[in-house]
Amino acid sequence: MTDTLKMDGYEFRSGCSITRSMELWGDKWTLLITRDLMWHGKHTFKSLQESDENIPTNILSDRLQRLMHWGLLRRDPYQERPVRYTYELTDAGRTLEPVLLEIMKWGHRHLGGGSYDPKTGVSLEASYE
């Protein structure tokens, strides 16, 4: 699905795959937005704003732009005046699922965080606050 990624002319800081990945999507907010788009049926700006983490509006807006810029996300208008969009991960964006799962597994095992099984839709709450 690499064909939809838009990397033309971008210069990475190094040849390392981890560096390159982190430059595209490696910050907490981007991954949390990707989580909500991937698993939690959130596809509007408003619903994405309503996560437990209270993402600031300007950061949400910036990260959505970035994800679209790289071809990981697309949007389509569903209303005019004022225009409103629905957001969907592209096929390229959906390839991030194994990364999200691996990070989730670590946080579940080592930090008592909740877990979610995308195959069954079963969620487990965090084991401590």
Added chain:
Amino acid sequence: MTDTLKMDGYEFRSGCSITRSMELWGDKWTLLITRDLMWHGKHTFKSLQESDENIPTNILSDRLQRLMHWGLLRRDPYQERPVRYTYELTDAGRTLEPVLLEIMKWGHRHLGGGSYDPKTGVSLEASYE
């Protein structure tokens, strides 16, 4: 190996395992430092400074402190006047390997970044600059 993680009293932003993980080690520099400690035999401040990504000294210093604070990293003095340390991931820190591997795999497949096989020690260069 959770026993060496030091989370006493820390309040996470949410119960989500991804949020929790990202709060501990989810930024580009922390993961690059972890990569160098895990796979590239870099165990002194000086050698960690010499990565291709040119990590700024103050950021390196801050991220080492953070990793030690959480129990993911330890240091031992190997010289006095001036005191110098060697840095080693703890057992808890080494549990991050599958996460690093998954991120690397994504960057290798989708962004042409290099790859490294910790089992064989074989490195592949990035396929484009």
